[in-house]
Amino acid sequence: MTFFSCRPDTERRKVFHLLSFLFLAGFLLIQSFAAHAALVRIKDIADFEGVRTNQLIGYGLVVGLHGTGDKLTNVLFTRETLISMLNRLGVNIRDREIQLQTHDVAAVMVTADLPPFSHGGGRIDVTVSATGDATDLTGGTLLVTPLMAADGEIYAVAQGSLATNAFSARGAAASIVHNIPTNGHIANGAVVEREVPVDLANRKQMHLSLRNPDFTTAGRIAQAINGSLGSNIARVMDPRTIALDLTLRDSIPALSRIGDLMVEPDTLAKVIVDDASGTIVIGNDVRISTVAIAQGNLTIQVTETPMVSQPGPMSNGTTTVVPRTSINVNNGNNAKLGILRNGPALSDLVSGLNAMGVGPRDMISILQAIKADGALQADLEVR
Known part of the structure; x- marks a missing residue:
């Protein structure tokens, strides 16, 4: 009898301990996730000195357009470029009185970004943009175009078929254009011809540059x-720069380890306001003191509803249009004085502004007034 009377209590104790363990484990998991939710890798917020991209630019011709290229009588540089290219290919038309009328050629500017550690023979993407009066580059082919850097040296050569992801249709009375048909893209359209040397293996003194300067970060x-690789390796020089001393370490493994910390x-x-689009971005650390706000607008609505007056039957009168105007004025007397209390978090600030029923445009004016008040x-x- 004693054994059976104690068994239910034992089972209940086991279930209670199990539930307590699961609750504690779940709580610790949530706390651990919240603690690490804001952590990011160093390589995602900083750059190593000397590891950067280089901008390339070139000028070329796009051919094969379906009558949407430059008008050679209007765009003289396209005409001269075409004649020069034909001369280099053995077709001499400069000394002949030939009037070029083709509309299938367009002069373009070609741009690209040369990533760090690019080697000869590698391929990079290029962007092609019309420079004349071409209306559509869809279906065109870029001819061989050297791409130069700021030092005037050629680092890549581009050529290939364009993809614009756009279309245009035009009729006698209407037209439609989707995206930008005068701007195209060629995936892997350029071959790297020259490398930009970056020797990290033999560098023992480097700098880490923050993308958003901040002393705390x-x-x-x-x-x-210093906690991972040893003391006196990293030293803060200013809010953007951190000096690295890798004299006693192998540079490449050390940099790889630093990037993953x-x-x-x-x-x-900070609060960023774009007045043109009505966009408002509020940072998580924005705080606001308690202020009272009243937002009211003066709205005047004018409506024209003209009436047609017909003459009576068997009369010599004429049909006339009688103007009829209705004016409605709302001076915003329904606006109330609201109190926006000190918000300890971003969610409280947004909730307080939304509770007042103001839109983005009015919110911009309110934020500017709060800033002027010092709250x-x-x-x-x-912007």
């Missing part, structure tokens, strides 16, 4: 590097 990065970047309290504890950037 730079300090955290230096602390993470996790840190929590700090951000400035907005953040930088306000209006």
Whole structure:
């Protein structure tokens, strides 16, 4: 009897301990996830000195267009470029009185980004943009175009068929254009001819450059590097630059390890406003003091509803149009004075503004007024 009377209590104790364990494990998992949610890799927020892309540019011709190219009588540089290219290919038309009338050729500018550590024979993407009065580059082929860097040296050569991801249709009374048909793209359209040497293996003194300068973030990065690779390796020089001393270490493995270290970047309290589009971006650390806000607008609506007056039967009168105007004025008397209380978090600030029922345009004016009052504890950037 004693054994059977204790068994239910034992089972209940086991279930209770199991549930407690699961609850504690779930709580610790949530806390761990929240603690690491804001961590990012160093290589995602900083760049190593000397590891950068290089911009390339070139001028060329696109052929094979279906009557949508440059008008050679209007765009003289396209005509001269075409004649020069034909001369180099053995077709001499410069000394002859020939009037070129083709509309299937367009002069273009070709741009590309040369990634770091690119080697000869590798391929990169290029962007092709019309420079004359061409209306559509769809279906065209870019002829051999050398791509130069700022030093005047040729680093790649581009050629290939364009893809514009656009279309245009035109009729007698209407036309439609989707995307930009005068701007095209060639995937792997350029071959790298010259390399930009970057010797990291033999470099023992390097700099790490933050994309968003901040003393707190730079300090955290230096602390993470020194804690992982040893003390006195990283030293903060300014909010953007961290000096690395790799004298006693192999550079490549050390840089790879540094790039994968996790840190929590700090951000400035900032509000960015785009007045043209009505876009508002509010940072997570933005704080606002308690203020009272009243937002009211004066709206005047004028409506024209003209009436037609017909003469009476068997009369000599004429039909006339009688103007009829209706004016409605709303001076915003329904606007109320609302209190926007001190928000400890971004969600409270947004909830407070939304609770007042203001739209993005009105919110821009409110934020500017709050900043002028000194209650907005953040930088306000209006674009």
